[in-house]
Amino acid sequence: MSTARFPPSPTRPILNEGPFRALLLENIHPSAEEMLKAEGFQVERLSSALKPAELAERLKGVHLLGIRSKTTVPPESLVHAEDLLAIGAFCIGTNQVDLTAANTHGIPVFNAPFSNTRSVAEMVVAEVIVLTRQLFDRSREVHTGQWRKVATGSHEVRGKTLGIIGYGHIGSQLGVLAESLGMRVLYFDVMTKLPLGNSRAVATLDELLAQSDFVTLHVPALTSTHMMMGAEQLAKMKKGACLINASRGTVVDIAALAASLRSKHLGGAAVDVYPEEPEGNSDGFVTELQGIPNVVLTPHIGGSTEEAQASIGKEVATSLSKFFRTGATTGAVNFPMVEAPLIPGTHRILNVHRNIPGVLRDINRIVSDLNANIHAQVLSTDSNIGYLVMDLDQDVSRPVCDAIAGLTTDIKTRIVS
Ligand SMILES: NC(=O)c1ccc[n+]([C@@H]2O[C@H](COP(=O)([O-])OP(=O)(O)OC[C@H]3O[C@@H](n4cnc5c(N)ncnc54)[C@H](O)[C@@H]3O)[C@@H](O)[C@H]2O)c1
Numbered sequence: 001m002s003t004a005r006f007p008p009s010p011t012r013p014i015l016n017e018g019p020f021r022a023l024l025l026e027n028i029h030p031s032a033e034e035m036l037k038a039e040g041f042q043v044e045r046l047s048s049a050l051k052p053a054e055l056a057e058r059l060k061g062v063h064l065l066g067i068r069s070k071t072t073v074p075p076e077s078l079v080h081a082e083d084l085l086a087i088g089a090f091c092i093g094t095n096q097v098d099l100t101a102a103n104t105h106g107i108p109v110f111n112a113p114f115s116n117t118r119s120v121a122e123m124v125v126a127e128v129i130v131l132t133r134q135l136f137d138r139s140r141e142v143h144t145g146q147w148r149k150v151a152t153g154s155h156e157v158r159g160k161t162l163g164i165i166g167y168g169h170i171g172s173q174l175g176v177l178a179e180s181l182g183m184r185v186l187y188f189d190v191m192t193k194l195p196l197g198n199s200r201a202v203a204t205l206d207e208l209l210a211q212s213d214f215v216t217l218h219v220p221a222l223t224s225t226h227m228m229m230g231a232e233q234l235a236k237m238k239k240g241a242c243l244i245n246a247s248r249g250t251v252v253d254i255a256a257l258a259a260s261l262r263s264k265h266l267g268g269a270a271v272d273v274y275p276e277e278p279e280g281n282s283d284g285f286v287t288e289l290q291g292i293p294n295v296v297l298t299p300h301i302g303g304s305t306e307e308a309q310a311s312i313g314k315e316v317a318t319s320l321s322k323f324f325r326t327g328a329t330t331g332a333v334n335f336p337m338v339e340a341p342l343i344p345g346t347h348r349i350l351n352v353h354r355n356i357p358g359v360l361r362d363i364n365r366i367v368s369d370l371n372a373n374i375h376a377q378v379l380s381t382d383s384n385i386g387y388l389v390m391d392l393d394q395d396v397s398r399p400v401c402d403a404i405a406g407l408t409t410d411i412k413t414r415i416v417s
């Protein structure tokens with residue numbers, strides 16, 4: 001995350017005059033396009049991600065941006081984003097966006113916090129069984145005419161221990177499914193969590209690694225989780241245990257995992273996420289894990305079910321359109337939260353400003369100098385910005401909006417009616 005650097009001000013207000021444009025990347029589900037078109041947006045959809053420099057160019061005149069996990073949004077991507085009102089991360093993870101940069105540019109980021117949770121949990125349960133029965137290797141053998149009927153190294157999952165690192169939405173949902181198979185569930189989290197069913201928290205990561213037959217990672221990509229599973233941690237896992245990573249590729253040291261598998265310390269692995277991933281569907285992907293027995297490799301599809309993608313498309317598009325229409329920031333991951341019903345017959349001014357003393361005084365002086373009546377006013381702040389939602393008489397909204405946009409503390413101001 002960057003430190004707070006504000007865009008140049010004063011700015012020009014964004015009026016409710018359109019045409020309004022949305023750019024959706026990475027094959028976002030068609031339900032999002034349908035919803036935004038119904039709101040009057042011109043929608044451009046691309047199947048792949050964009051690199052930061054290209055994204056910066058494509059954001060000129062764009063009001064809503066939709067991404068998934070491949071498109072990164074660093075500060076340099078926002079240099080031409082004067083019109084960008086919000087970013088929708090059509091997924092759970094938001095680590096691909098510089099949230100501080102978006103915040104200081106007055107851009108809330110909305111995600112779908114649990115629309116694909118079940119999809120990931122079900123895939124991981126399947127991988128536990130696939131790995132413990134070495135199903136992919138047996139199937140690959142029969143596909144090539146080999147008949148290898150063996151029980152050695154194959155086990156039931158009933159009574160085995162699943163160690164979950166990160167007991168959040170996915171981890172806890174996974175624990176419930178694993179218990180339904182008769183597994184013993186342990187979890188390690190840096191926060192205190194309510195254990196579901198008979199799952200049990202362990203105090204340290206080492207304790208989980210020492211006891212688990214399967215270790216599965218469900219943590220966000222943070223500085224604190226970067227390479228948290230390295231050679232030292234892998235060596236602390238039980239001999240023959242399996243590792244599953246469907247979180248982020250930066251969490252596991254792939255080279256150390258490959259070495260542990262080749263040395264037969266670990267009995268198998270399932271990996272869905274990688275340190276570097278292609279921007280779109282392509283050929284030629286390479287990872288050190290290719291060719292190692294009992295290793296399941298998938299192309300970041302944990303959340304890729306029709307049900308999850310449809311649900312994500314609707315959920316994030318709903319957040320974006322509600323923000324566009326009313327300024328509601330409920331659910332935004334990087335913004336002060338305000339949600340207020342529109343007042344019939346008024347215009348609403350949405351103002352994002354630098355959070356320094358005197359801004360509200362300056363704004364209210366503008367309102368009083370124009371003899372405007374404030375029907376409603378809500379302010380919420382964080383360490384960088386203030387977010388003000390103000391409902392005024394329609395005949396004064398434009399001059400008030402223009403004057404606020406002229407303040408040197410202004411970041412983004414617009415009128416919704
Ligand atoms: N492979 C996929 O397609 C796919 C799909 C969805 C989510 N994900 C990834 O999975 C991650 C988890 O998703 P979620 O919805 O469960 O998130 P969540 O925020 O509900 O849960 C994450 C949990 O990890 C814990 N945590 C953070 N740092 C930790 C640490 N150092 N050690 C142990 N626990 C730690 C948090 O306290 C939290 O309980 C997402 O951030 C995303 O990156 C991947």
Ligand SMILES: O=C(O)CC[C@@H](O)C(=O)O
Nearest residue numbers: 068069070091092093303
């Ligand atoms: O679908 C994607 O690109 C991301 C899926 C997953 O990693 C998420 O963060 O929800």
